[in-house]
Amino acid sequence: MNTRPVLGSDKGPFALSASFNADNSCFSVGLxxxxxxxxxxxxxxxxxxEVGGGIGCAEMLGTTRYIAFVGGGKQPKFPQNKVxxxxxxxxxxxxxxxxKTPVQRVRISQTHLIVVLLNKVGIYRMKMPPEKVADYETVNNPFGLCELGKNIIAFPGRAVGQVKLFDLTTHNVSIIPAHESPLRALALSADDTAVATASEAGTLIRLWSFPSCTKLSELRRGVDSAIILSLAFSPSGTTLSVTSDKSTLHIFDLPSPSQQSHTTRAAADDHKWKLLSKLPLLPRQFSDTYSNCSAKFEMGNEPASFGPAARSATLQAGIPGVPGGRPTKGLLGWLDDSTVLVLGAGQDARWEKFVVGFDEAxxxxVWREGWRRYLD
Known part of the structure; x- marks a missing residue:
């Protein structure tokens, strides 16, 4: 495999959180x-x-000069109830x-600002000052789950496992009963036509179409439970990347409808369980769709008190002002259809670049092309 040497090895200051901008060309880090x-x-x-205090959440507006802050850390620069x-x-x-309550996360675009509270999502037009469009109550959302696409917003609904989709152009609301367990991760495709969801069980990722809100497919990360850290569609929407607290990056190729209906012996040969996947009466784990390839990424060496994240998607704990209460880990962002990044914050803050392609056979x-500790 083509693995580039480490580009930097000195540990820098403690990174509270990391976040990509809308096109993944930059990432911002709160310290x-x-x-x-x-x-x-x-x-x-x-x-x-240097602003003289902690920034728990820093969200960039494209590559422009504006950044949305929420105070956080041991000595926050700003109150946690202000954006x-x-x-x-x-x-x-x-x-x-x-x-009235602490802000869990902020999403920002050229046209809209989304503010996520523990039990509410506020939608604003991006003006100075921002102009409220709507707000919606949600289940407990300590990880600040919310995805802002070009024309839609995805966030938890009022029922456990439910996804609410708000159309920014029509203001129509759609609801998907995605999981029976609390949501743990969300992703939107670049063209807003697909939604990926995972629950705190961490075994299945479900794909949904928009605006029909019908289920397209289910993808199996594994049999044992895990914390899904991040989901991300490639720019073309043909590939989905998934990270978990098992320190594993999974790559799923998403077949077109014609490919989904085309079953061959070759497909069985490529399946994780080979021909067992076609035998009747076996548990569904033998026939489910597994990732096409996977690789290990680095979670980083952290103190025990700053583990990857709490397992529960409904309980609030951890570092004030930081989404999920723990330093960001396993955050995914695609540069193009063959290059995906994995970011981690914390004491051991890392940037890793992976290439998705084909091996000699x-x-x-998928293999790691390079990595570095991005803080000095």
Whole structure:
């Protein structure tokens, strides 16, 4: 495998969280003393700001000068119940929004600002100051689950395992009863036509179409339970990447409807359980769709008190102001249809680049091309 040597090995300050911008060209990191912005393609630092306190959540508006902040960490710069819109050109706060309860996460685009509270999602037009469009009650959402696409928003509904989809153009609302257990991860395809969901059970990933809200397929990560850390569609929507607290990156090729209906002996030969997948009466684990390939990524060496994340998707705990209460781990972002990044924050903050392709035998494969500890 083509594995590049480590690019940097010095440990830097503690990273509270990491987040990609809308096109995954950059990622922002909240620190105990400020924030930093990095190039996704190289992992090189682009911007570093000391603001005199902790930033638990930093969400970039594209590659422009605006970043949405929530205070966090041991000594937060701002209260956790406020969203601050930072203008990096002036290095000042342009506007802010205050809420009655702590903010779990923020999503931002050129047109909209989404604020996620423990039991509510607020939708705003991106103006100065932001203009409220709507808000919706949700089940407990301590991980701040919310995906902002071009024209839709996906977030938990009022019932356990339910996904609510809000159309930004029509303001129509759709509901998907996705799982029986609480949601743990969400993803939207680039064209807003597909939704991927995982529950805290961590065994199955389900794919749903939009706007019909019908189930397209089920993908099996494994038989034993795990924490799904992140889901991400490739830019073309033909591949789904999945990370879990098993330190495993899974790659699923998503077949077209014609391919889904085409069953051959070759398909059975490629299946995890070979011909057993075609035998009747065996448990469904033998016939389910498994990942086409997988690789290991680094969770990083963390103190016991800053583990990957709490297993429960409904209980609130951990570091104030940080989505999920724990440093970001296993965050996925595609650069193109063959390159996917895995980010981790914490004491051992890492950037890893993986290439998805084929090995010498023509089998689907994924391998790590390079990595670095991105903080100085």
């Amino acid at each position: 105990e003393s400020g924030f930093r912005v990095f190039s996704s393609r190289t992992g090189d630092q682009k911007t570093a700001r 601050q819109i930072w203008n990096d050109a002036t290095q000042q706060i342009s506007t802010s929004l205050e809420f 023509g089998k689907r494969a």
